[in-house]
Amino acid sequence: MGELMLIFVSAMLVNNFTLVLFLGLCPFMGVSAKVGTALRMGGANIFVLTITSMVASFLNEYVLVYAPYLRLISFIVVIASLVQIVEMTIKKLSPALFRELGIFLPLITTNCAILGLAIFQTNRGYGFVEGLFFAVGAGAGLTLALVLMASIREQTELADVPAVARNMGLVLIVAGSLSLAFMGFAGLFTS
Amino acid sequence: MSPRATTPGQDFFRGVWRENPVLIQLLGLCPALAVTNTVANSIAMSLATFFVLMGSSILVSTLKKLIPGEVRISAYILIIATFVTIADMVLAAVVPEIHKALGAFIALIVVNCMILGRQEAFASKRPVGRAILDAAGTGTGFTIALVMMGSFREILGNGSFLGYPLFGDAFEPWIIMILPAGGFFTLGFLLLGFAWWEERKKVPVHPRHWPHGVTVQVDPGEAAAAGGSGAAGVRARRSEPMSRKED
Numbered sequence: 001m002g003e004l005m006l007i008f009v010s011a012m013l014v015n016n017f018t019l020v021l022f023l024g025l026c027p028f029m030g031v032s033a034k035v036g037t038a039l040r041m042g043g044a045n046i047f048v049l050t051i052t053s054m055v056a057s058f059l060n061e062y063v064l065v066y067a068p069y070l071r072l073i074s075f076i077v078v079i080a081s082l083v084q085i086v087e088m089t090i091k092k093l094s095p096a097l098f099r100e101l102g103i104f105l106p107l108i109t110t111n112c113a114i115l116g117l118a119i120f121q122t123n124r125g126y127g128f129v130e131g132l133f134f135a136v137g138a139g140a141g142l143t144l145a146l147v148l149m150a151s152i153r154e155q156t157e158l159a160d161v162p163a164v165a166r167n168m169g170l171v172l173i174v175a176g177s178l179s180l181a182f183m184g185f186a187g188l189f190t191s
Numbered sequence: 192m193s194p195r196a197t198t199p200g201q202d203f204f205r206g207v208w209r210e211n212p213v214l215i216q217l218l219g220l221c222p223a224l225a226v227t228n229t230v231a232n233s234i235a236m237s238l239a240t241f242f243v244l245m246g247s248s249i250l251v252s253t254l255k256k257l258i259p260g261e262v263r264i265s266a267y268i269l270i271i272a273t274f275v276t277i278a279d280m281v282l283a284a285v286v287p288e289i290h291k292a293l294g295a296f297i298a299l300i301v302v303n304c305m306i307l308g309r310q311e312a313f314a315s316k317r318p319v320g321r322a323i324l325d326a327a328g329t330g331t332g333f334t335i336a337l338v339m340m341g342s343f344r345e346i347l348g349n350g351s352f353l354g355y356p357l358f359g360d361a362f363e364p365w366i367i368m369i370l371p372a373g374g375f376f377t378l379g380f381l382l383l384g385f386a387w388w389e390e391r392k393k394v395p396v397h398p399r400h401w402p403h404g405v406t407v408q409v410d411p412g413e414a415a416a417a418g419g420s421g422a423a424g425v426r427a428r429r430s431e432p433m434s435r436k437e438d
Contacts (some may be wrong), residue, residue: 020371022225026304029217069280072298073272080265110304119295164390168217169340169382176375183370 004133006189008128011137015187017113017147019178024113028146029171031104038150042143046136049117052079054062056118057128075118083109106175113142113191148178202321206328212305213336213378214385223337224374226296230353233341234291234334239278239297241330244306245323246274252322255315263292267310275300305333332432343377344368411423 017023024045055078066069075082087105091098108114117138121131137170152174197205212218219240226236248271251258258266279297282290299304309329314322343431345351348368350358367373 003417011227022221022371022374023299025220025224029220069276072230072276072279072301073269077265077302078270109227112299114293115302119298123295124386164386167386169379169384169386172375172379172382176372176379179372179375180367183372 001038004130006136007130008133008140009188011134012141012144013182014183016141016182017116017138017174018142019182022112022115023116024108024111024142026111027104027108028142028149028175029168032146032149032171033153034156035147035150038146039143040100041104041108042139042146044101045108045113045142046139047101047113047141048105048108049082049142050115050132051082051120052118053110053121053131054128055079055082056121057126057131059121061128071122073113079114080109095116113138145178149175152178199321199324201292202324203216203328206309206330206332208332211332211336212308212329214381216305218308219303219333219377221299222303223294223333223340224371224378226280227340227344227374228294228348228369229292229345230338230341231289232292233337235282235286236293236296237330237337239275239282240300240303240333242278243274243300244309244330244333245291245307246277247310248322248326249273249319250274251310251314252317252319258315259435263315264311266432267315268309271306271310272301279366284334305329313393340374340381342378343381344373348373369400 002006011017015021018025018028027041027045059071059074061073077169082188084104087098089107106115117135121134126134147149153171156170156174163172206212210216212222213223222236222240246430248268250270251267254266275298278300282293282297300309309325313325317325342352345353346357347365348370350362350364363375368377395422
């Protein structure tokens with residue numbers, strides 16, 4: 001259990017996907033203007049990451065041992081199609097949930113964080129359960145970063161920012177400061 | 192892309208600077224921030240991306256009549272993933288240590304939105320020759336941006352360029368620049384710098400009022416046409432102090 005918590009906390013804080021590994025920057029820059037939207041985006045990310053992790057474990061276990069050079073292509077194709085199916089299912093079963101999360105699903109199926117998770121999981125040799133903890137931790141970390149960023153951006157809307165900084169420049173500097181803060185978590189594990 | 196005709200030169204140079212993928216359009220940020228902690232990594236990443244972009248542009252442009260519209264995005268991604276797999280294996284065989292340093296980010300070229308964007312916006316609509324020019328331009332722009340960031344980060348963060356030390360022992364490296372936070376800061380400051388430059392170009396230069404009613408006015412258009420040679424765009428004229436309101 002301790003091992004699993006270590007994977008979870010490490011993926012969420014120490015190696016935060018967005019702020020330390022630079023994965024999933026598109027949603028981080030694009031959908032971080034409002035806290036509500038950021039929360040829903042984070043939820044959709046956790047969902048897709050979990051599916052991805054399961055798919056990647058399955059593929060690694062049963063398919064890719066025979067053809068490792070197809071790893072990249074099969075990850076992309078299988079994850080994208082599965083998320084598409086899940087999206088259609090949600091749309092059919094729960095329109096309310098679809099309105100909350102569904103619109104983000106096609107946006108994030110091919111984002112760096114999703115493919116990155118599958119590749120990191122493979123490189124580190126995580127099994128099914130470890131992969132799940134890794135995925136939820138990574139998703140929680142993404143959500144945390146998104147919500148923090150959105151809260152700060154809501155404040156900067158009201159602040160008297162110089163005209164030149166009213167674009168992505170300011171967002172990147174804020175992201176840099178957040179990343180700096182997250183470096184502090186590296187001290188969590190001493191051994 | 193807009194349907195209006197462009198010249199081959201425009202196709203190439205558009206991607207290099209005016210629509211630079213990283214610095215202007217903010218596409219492909221993931222590799223631009225993650226692997227630019229040294230110049231060597233930046234160059235390897237740029238070359239790999241250039242190769243993938245060029246290969247997929249040629250293939251997409253060649254096959255554009257055969258790819259059905261409904262599944263075109265999936266087809267593009269498959270094509271891109273194929274070229275990335277090739278690049279991944281070639282880098283692993285030729286420069287194993289750089290391949291190790293770049294790690295998963297080579298594989299992540301697949302999801303670089305810049306590449307998919309060029310296929311969707313350009314290569315799928317234009318002849319092969321133009322697609323090659325466009326890919327070369329965009330790839331060059333990406334390389335410029337990455338090498339620029341890599342140079343800043345390595346020079347400041349490590350005191351070296353391509354591994355050769357630049358400063359004496361007295362130089363205290365800015366460790367922050369090679370850490371993840373430094374990537375955000377470098378790109379942030381670059382963007383702020385460009386925004387400031389654009390702002391400066393856009394704002395018409397205010398007429399400066401000298402004593403005795405002499406107004407020196409710089410016409411931005413003329414100044415630019417004169418290539419910034421200074422005096423050509425400046426004209427001095429006498430005016431009454433009251434005419435300030437009209438300016």
